[in-house]
Amino acid sequence: MEPATHSDINQQLLVYRAWLNAGEATRLFQRLQNELPWQQHHIQVFGKRCLEPRLSLWVGDEDCAYRYSGRWREPSPWPDYLLALKQALEQRVQQPFNSVLLNYYRDGADYMGWHSDNEKQLGSAPVIASLSLGEARRFLFRHKLNNERREYLLEHGDMLLMNQLSQQQWQHSLPKMLKVKRPRINLTFRYTMSLS
Ligand SMILES: O=C(O)CCC(=O)C(=O)O
Numbered sequence: 001m002e003p004a005t006h007s008d009i010n011q012q013l014l015v016y017r018a019w020l021n022a023g024e025a026t027r028l029f030q031r032l033q034n035e036l037p038w039q040q041h042h043i044q045v046f047g048k049r050c051l052e053p054r055l056s057l058w059v060g061d062e063d064c065a066y067r068y069s070g071r072w073r074e075p076s077p078w079p080d081y082l083l084a085l086k087q088a089l090e091q092r093v094q095q096p097f098n099s100v101l102l103n104y105y106r107d108g109a110d111y112m113g114w115h116s117d118n119e120k121q122l123g124s125a126p127v128i129a130s131l132s133l134g135e136a137r138r139f140l141f142r143h144k145l146n147n148e149r150r151e152y153l154l155e156h157g158d159m160l161l162m163n164q165l166s167q168q169q170w171q172h173s174l175p176k177m178l179k180v181k182r183p184r185i186n187l188t189f190r191y192t193m194s195l196s
């Protein structure tokens with residue numbers, strides 16, 4: 001694989017700028033936007049039922065049910081073009097993926113709060129490949145112990161690889177950017193184990 005444009009925290013975070021070129025990224029964005037059955041889920045926040053501040057969709061192999069916010073989500077099947085993308089990504093990063101969480105941020109008021117992707121089903125040291133499409137958005141990391149910080153601007157076609165230790169030691173978030181009036185789509189490719 002070609003070298004990352006930027007690597008940080010002992011190779012735990014690798015950014016590949018324009019992993020897809022602008023034309024490829026735009027075609028993919030349009031298909032995902034128009035063809036996927038995007039859903040807005042409810043979540044419990046401090047015991048209150050709220051709508052998530054974004055749309056999302058869980059896609060994966062048949063046995064990849066995913067426990068999220070207290071509920072099992074069944075995977076939607078792979079559209080052929082997403083399966084092809086997953087396979088290209090597996091080749092490039094030499095890691096298997098069997099699922100992808102897609103997030104659709106309608107504008108800069110949609111966001112994702114601080115978290116680590118540390119669900120049991122991902123194992124103790126997951127490798128997660130995150131592809132960004134559409135509007136550029138800030139993406140933040142903070143260290144769990146010393147509050148060290150990192151910030152990236154993730155643009156159309158960029159791929160961020162979060163390596164094994166990044167979920168154990170860091171949290172990440174996508175803050176609001178109220179100036180942003182147009183959508184962004186993010187795909188996080190993962191390897192999900194079944195717990196049965
Ligand atoms: O939208 C993003 O860039 C990140 C999404 C994310 O952190 C996640 O799906 O776990």
Ligand SMILES: [Fe+2]
Pocket residue numbers: 115116117172
């Ligand atoms: Fe995440």
